[in-house]
Amino acid sequence: MATTPTRTFADLARAGLAIEVTCQKCGHRAEIDGLVPALRDKPIAGRRFRCTQPGCGGVGLPEIGRQRGWPQRLAEHVRSLRPPGGLPQTRKK
Template sequence: MSHVSMMALGTPRMTFGELAREQLEIEVTCPNCGHRRLIDGNTPALRDRKVAGARFRCKRCGSVGLPSLGKQRLWAARLAEHARKLR
């Protein structure tokens, strides 16, 4: 990741699409039940949405979860791992 990209990650104007272009994994964790979900920042509904202040509803219990960068794994590596598990 370039120095400019690292600086941009700290701005309140950073969008989900920009994180996806940097191939960073975005994870939402429910503070109530602990359910975790990966978010694809390339989806049309999220691409231009700002990360700062974004909230998501847990599909299990309905609580509000906040996105985080988690372990900053690459999407390609995550998809490959998922494909291996499907076999």
């Protein structure tokens, strides 16, 4: 069974993929939502990305990967904030 090529942002989203763009200047990362009406039917090829951080405007380097939901991203963030030995125990006096 042949698969149709991924040409638009909507095709990418339907395939469970997302584009994550990293600014080459400041390192800011953003995930592009392919189902936004302004992008849905736009072709991926030839698209240019710019950083949206105030005062930056650097070139965005796109990377295609699997979509990750917010619960997984939040869990990863919380794990990164915890100290290696777990949370310190507080003692009552």
